[in-house]
Amino acid sequence: MPPNPSYPLPCNMHKRIVFKRYHSLACFKQKVSSSSQQHVKSIDSIADKKDSIHKVSHKLMFEIRLHGFLLWASMGFLMPVGILAIRMSNRQECGTRLKILFYVHVVSQILSPLISTAGAVMSVKNFNNSFNNHHQRLGLALYGIIWLQALTGVLRPCRGSKGRSGWFFAHWLLGTAISILGIINIYTGLRAYHEKTSRSIKPWTIVLTAEISLIAFVYLFQDKWLYIQKQGLILGDESVTPKQQDSSSTEKQKDSSSEKC
Numbered sequence: 001m002p003p004n005p006s007y008p009l010p011c012n013m014h015k016r017i018v019f020k021r022y023h024s025l026a027c028f029k030q031k032v033s034s035s036s037q038q039h040v041k042s043i044d045s046i047a048d049k050k051d052s053i054h055k056v057s058h059k060l061m062f063e064i065r066l067h068g069f070l071l072w073a074s075m076g077f078l079m080p081v082g083i084l085a086i087r088m089s090n091r092q093e094c095g096t097r098l099k100i101l102f103y104v105h106v107v108s109q110i111l112s113p114l115i116s117t118a119g120a121v122m123s124v125k126n127f128n129n130s131f132n133n134h135h136q137r138l139g140l141a142l143y144g145i146i147w148l149q150a151l152t153g154v155l156r157p158c159r160g161s162k163g164r165s166g167w168f169f170a171h172w173l174l175g176t177a178i179s180i181l182g183i184i185n186i187y188t189g190l191r192a193y194h195e196k197t198s199r200s201i202k203p204w205t206i207v208l209t210a211e212i213s214l215i216a217f218v219y220l221f222q223d224k225w226l227y228i229q230k231q232g233l234i235l236g237d238e239s240v241t242p243k244q245q246d247s248s249s250t251e252k253q254k255d256s257s258s259e260k261c
Helices: 011-089 096-126 134-154 164-197 202-230 242-260
Strands: none
Touching: 011 096, 011 134, 011 164, 011 202, 096 134, 134 164, 164 202
């Protein structure tokens, strides 16, 4: 039963009510001050975390870019250059040019797995390799294939041996697979870079596509170069038609027959 306000409260009850109000007010002030202190501490900790994340992001950004450059140099440059060099050497019979093209192929195919190994070591050391995306899985498969390709190059049999044809097919197949899968993995790496940093990859995609188009054009043009020469469109520095070639060959035959007589 609450006390009737028309009657005065006893002295002890009045003191108790005042004490309770004072105590509740003091507790409220203490809670407010403690919560404000915790809020300030949380703000300071968040600021410290942001500063540390900002510092780490610069280091991580450099490592990501270096990783991408190494893998591009290995899969997107050295490997295609080596394929073009050995393909061009097939047109040469002998001489200094054949040796140069062969050594370009050998050096590029040695540097390619070494540089890819450096990129793989960076990935294992600095990145989160959970292998839950296509870029990491494809990169792991490529790392094994590229060293297998290097091993087949070391174990090259001599010309004319029984296993030469099988080795040639395996070596060609591995090199082609590395080039195609490597280019695909570069595109997936650019996509992963965009997702992680939210930065535009359009300029790099355009440059990479232009480079691949140029390499593909040179690769396909080599097959047509000999055909163009045979058709008389280009023969050295002069243009010769097939009729002129036939007439010159008949004249040479006449001259040789007259000399024999």
